[in-house]
Amino acid sequence: MLINLSDVLSEQHKTVEETVPLNLESMDLKSGSYPIVSKEPVHVVVSHVKDKELQIKAESKVCVIIPCDRCLEDVKQEIVLDFTKHVDLNIPDADLPEGLDESNFIDGYHLDVDKLLFNEILIGWPTKVLCREDCKGICNVCGQNLNLGTCNCEDTGLDPRMSVVRDLFKNFKEV
Incomplete structure (x- = not known):
């Protein structure tokens, strides 16, 4: 106009x-x-x-x-x-x-x-837009919206230096 x-x-x-x-x-x-x-x-x-x-x-x-x-x-x-x-x-x-x-x-x-x-x-464009404050995002392996449900993908985004600790938890689930 x-x-x-x-x-x-x-x-x-x-x-x-x-x-x-x-x-x-x-x-x-x-x-x-x-x-x-x-x-x-x-x-x-x-x-x-x-x-x-x-x-x-x-x-x-x-x-x-x-x-x-x-x-x-x-x-x-x-x-x-x-x-x-x-x-x-x-x-x-x-x-x-x-x-x-x-x-x-x-x-x-x-x-x-x-x-x-x-x-x-x-x-005035927002720098970060969230659907809600506690948005869980999407799975970086399968693309599942984690707000709607979980997926069975293994989390590959973990720090490889922590693999020993992760193996301890896998082997001794009661710990």
Whole structure:
């Protein structure tokens, strides 16, 4: 969705305040495609600071399905977006001083809301997603989801230096 910034960048410097729908259907990243199952309209306020400097405030909420990092079950992850950007259209993104944000989501007199929110969703992307706190993961031999049941595979992930201790327990089960 594009928002026209002509009013903000003109001589009157009118503030633009709009609530627009988010058109993103999924987050397509190198690691995979993650569907967006629910999203709220985006409330955007663009105001003039000075010259070609703008302040952009946006609020929204999205719910993305991300696989659990341990068992790969789908998890609904809610990402709340509430941010303020300070951009200067006279300065290229490569030469930005501290305190200014990139403006790659503004093309001419149009603000690309989907591109703006895509970047912010990436910033808010969780580093670790678990279906539950005590998730047991999957068996690294057969792939069984250990939350749903156990498997009969021998655990080969044990430290080989502990094989003597493991053999003691196998030979003397009453110990």
